[in-house]
Amino acid sequence: MAVSAEISRDKLSLDAAKRAAALTFVGNALEFFDFATYAFFATIISRHFFPPGDATSGLIQAFAVFGLGLVARPLGAIVFGRLGDVRGRKLALLISMPLMGVSTLIVGLIPTYQAIGVAAPVLLLACRLAQGFSAGGEVGNAITFLIEWSPPNRRALYSSLHQASSLVGTLVGSLTAAFLTSVLEPTSLQSWGWRIPFIIGGALIAPFGFYLRSKIDETPAFSHLKETHVSKEDIYSTRSTWIMGIKTVGSTAVWVVTFYVFLIYGPIFLTVHGHIDRSASLWINTAGLLTDTIVIIIAAAIADTIGRKPLLIAASLCVLIFSYPLFLMFQNSASLLLIFLGIVFCGALAGVFAGIGPALMAELFPTRLRTTGVSIGFGVSTAIFGGLAPAISESLIKFTGSEIAPSYFAMAAAVVSLGFILSLKETAYEPLK
16 A cells, blocks of 8 residues: 555656646747747848848847847846745746736837837837846746756756747747748738737737746745755855856857857848848748757757767767858858758757756756756856847958858857866766755
8 A cells, every 4th residue: 555655646746747847838938939039020120120221230239139138137037046046936937927928018019210219229128128037037947947846867858848848939939920921011011010929929928828837836846945944065055156157157158159140040141141032041940940849859868868968069069060161051052952951950959959958057056046046057148148149140240241250159159168068077867956
């Protein structure tokens, strides 16, 4: 009878973990649909919300606002990370969803620069800052939530669901942009069609995501922590958190740059500098995002078996070696098939990083500081290497005169991350602190 009761408890715990993972997956996907949509309509937004000028300057301004939204992530990481470590992961996740939804809805409703002047870019920036603040708290809490619910031998797989769900949300955003670009006349898309995803995301999707999150229980690790006292080991961990945070920023730089340069900035590069039809570039990018999503799960499952470092080192070397020839092909190739295969390859590389990165980060920190550490570390990495990546890429092209200059940015990030990844010890087979 005792054995039967123990098996029943184990099954109940596994069922609860699967339910928590599933609901977190859906809620996170909905939130990142809202956040990522901006990038896919950046060229249109640049015309509506900034003073008339040359197209490149407008595009840089639009991407600068995109980047500033991600620069707000560290502040959100501090606030929501601390909230998650003190009051619980669930509460932080519940608060972030309405904030994201409201700011997304407002983006879809802001009048243009021609209608209200400088107030238009100011309101746009305020909304992107609110979105970035929300996303900054979302990441650390969601990753922590998933890894603390996961079985010990499936931590990479469970925590990878955060990135997979983020990609699903981004993928739906890309699909939506591609669909609207294909079915609407250019004038309709320019005047009002681009607003549709923002209004749907803010008014309909965000409330549904909030409802789903309200049905999730708090993690067992946090519940247990609240019942215990802080030990000397925890105090030591507080001091060492700064070192772990720096390692988090450095080791994730190549992950963030690979995603934002190739899969967020990529469609714009293909349209503006590769002279590819906008609709075609969005559909090609959608294939890259789909590949990214699939590889995330595969890479995570492999990392739970062979460890975190081997795949991360291999993927970083690929970014270092192939970034230059990829951008050369994107600029000069007349073959849509080759460009398609190149973007799919980039999606696979991004998938390796995203499948393993969440577990790598979360395993560095103790339970008492995990949400804060992951939130701030990844928030800073995203702000520095990701948020400004499109603006940096476009600026490099303008100032160097070379349309393959963004490849240097990706290669530099790979060099930085390789050094940090090699310095980390393998954490796949150790229990959570």
